[in-house]
Amino acid sequence: MSLKGKHMIDPNDFSLSELDEVFDLADRMVDDRDLYGSICNGRILGTLFYEPSTRTRLSFESAMLRMGGKVLGFSDAATSSVSKGESIADTIRVxxxxxxxxxxxxxxxxxxxxxxxxxxxxxxxGGDGGHQHPTQTLTDLLTIRRYKGTLENQTIAFCGDLKFGRTVHSLISAMSYYKGSKFVLISPAELRLPEHLKYGLLEKHNVDIYETENLEEVINQVDVLYMTRIQKERFFNEADYMRLKDSYILSKSKLKDSREDMLVMHPLPRVNEISYDVDDDKRAVYFKQAEFGIYVRMALIALLLGVNVNVNRK
Amino acid sequence: MLTVNSINCGIVIDHITAGNGIKIFEKLKLDEVIFPVVLLINVPSNKLGRKDIIKIENKIDVDLTMLGLIDPDITVNIIEDDKIVNKMNTIIPKEVQGLFKCKNPRCVSNSDDYATPKFRLAHSNGKIFYRCGYCEELTSYTI
Structure with missing residues (x-):
């Protein structure tokens, strides 16, 4: 099995065993990053960022540089040939x-x-509108796998803006391929998971979905709590926002009922949806999650390029 | 009760959901033909309550895929010598390319000429939808 030459557009483009291949290599890279410091010598990563992104772009650049490769591209469509009206097809062919x-x-x-x-x-x-952000999903999957030892039989709660959050859509879709996945969806009615996504999950995987507006009701029943930011402008009126905003903030006191081995995850950046006093809790893994993002991108780039990853310390 | 003579040789498009008859009439450009065509609307139907029927006194090529996208319950009867010689159901295509646009305004297929909209058949609450190959939004075919 080789991932050489494949594209990563949607996490579901890869089979579960292909995803495992990425995660296995990422695990080895976490254990000994320097060992892979020159596997991409002479290779170039092109970065086509048609809209601003700091975190994702830098993590990709860091991933390539850490493997000895080089990076070129643009981070602002206004200064590239795109501003002259060049099509995506022409740009990518060049x-x-x-x-x-x-x-x-x-x-x-x-x-x-x-x-x-x-x-x-x-x-x-690297993210297309509100649709997909697959390398964030790979990061999330790697994080769960590293802490839980498996991606099967996990009950994952998603909390916050489930309507517009592409990281949520992408992760739910990917997790639905794993045996025994259960989803708890915590959001105000206005920000529920879109029907077409929910329907797609039920149609293909017959997954177990429970919806609620109340985080406290379910926090003691889940293996992973995936927090997302709720933006005020998403609400239809100020009164609803004021009524609901505190319901979707995770504080130390809310954590007391949760399982000892529950994971608190967040795609970052956060604003106020996770109180700072949660950061020291051992269940809070969102900064490690961001770190794993580098390794999963390193593994993905290396495997798509087909470079030799079987390196050993002499 | 209104009566319309049967046709001798041609096509009867039957079981059209009431209201869709005029749309199919226009889609097939039947207002431009020179042979006899009858559009019946709001005909009593045991199955549908009311239905539309189109009778065409000529054997023209009818795109069963296009008819299936508009109205999957339609049947097409081929008439020869006053008798039905063939009865065809519409085809609900599993994949559709370029026949209609994605309803998602943020989809690349609505802004890039290289992106021909491609769809896969999906069902939702008993209705037929098509899932866009680019953005995965569900779109139903409307005319």
């Missing part, structure tokens, strides 16, 4: 001769999929 693998972030949903149809090199989706 970039294919400048780089060996490319990561693309684009405000239009499906743009990286379109790019992959015309690219001669692997395309990684």
């Amino acid at each position: 970039l294919s001769s400048y780089a060996d693998v490319v990561v693309m972030r684009h405000p239009k949903e499906g743009a990286p999929r379109l790019a992959s149809e015309y690219s001669f090199i692997p395309v990684i989706n």
Whole structure:
């Protein structure tokens, strides 16, 4: 089995065993990062960021640099040929001769999929509008796997904005392929998971979904609590926002009823949805999660490039 | 009760959901043909309550896929010498390319000429939808 030359547009483009291959390599990289410090010598990562991103772009650049590769690209469409009206297909065909693998972030949903149809090199989706953010999902899956030892039989609660949060959509979709996954969806009525996504899950996987507006009701029953930010502007009126905003803030006192081995995760950046006093709790893994994001991107890039990853310390 | 003569040789498009008859009439450009065509609307139906029927006194090519997208209950009868010689159901395609647009305004297929909208069949609450291959939103075909 080889991932060489494949694209990563949607986590479900990879089989579970292919995902395991990525996670196994990421695990080895976490254990001994320096060992992989030159496996991408002479290789170039192209970064096509059609909309601003600091965290994702830097984590991809860091991942490539840590493996001895180089990076080129743009982080602002206004200063690139895109501003002259060049199509995605033309841009990617030209970039294919400048780089060996490319990561693309684009405000239009499906743009990286379109790019992959015309690219001669692997395309990684770095986020497309409100649709997918697969490398965040790989990061989340790796985090759960490292702490729980498996991705099966997990009850995962998603809390906050489940309507617009693409990280939530992507992770739910990916987790639904694992045996025994159960989902608890905690959100105000206005921000519930879109029906077409819920329907897609039930249609394909017959998964167990429970919806509630109350975090306290379910916090003692879940293995993973995935927090997301609720933005005030998403609410229809001020009164609803004021009534509900504290319901979706995780504090130390709310954690007291949760399981000892529950994980608190968050895609970051957070604003106030997780109180700072939670940071010291051993269940809070969101900063480790961000760190694992580098390793999973390193593993993904290396495997898509097909470089030799079987390196040993002499 | 209104009566319409049967046709001798041609096509009868039957079991059209009431209201869709005029849309199919226009889609098939039947207002431009030179042979006899009858559009019946609000005909009593045991199955549908009311239905529309189109009778065409000529054997024209009818796109069963397009009819299936508009109205999956439609049947198409081929008439020869006053008799039904073939009865066809519409086809509900599993995959559709380029026939309609994705309803998601943020979908790349609505802003990039290279992105021909591609859809896979999906069902939701007993209705037929198509899932966009680019953005995964559900779209139903409307005319």
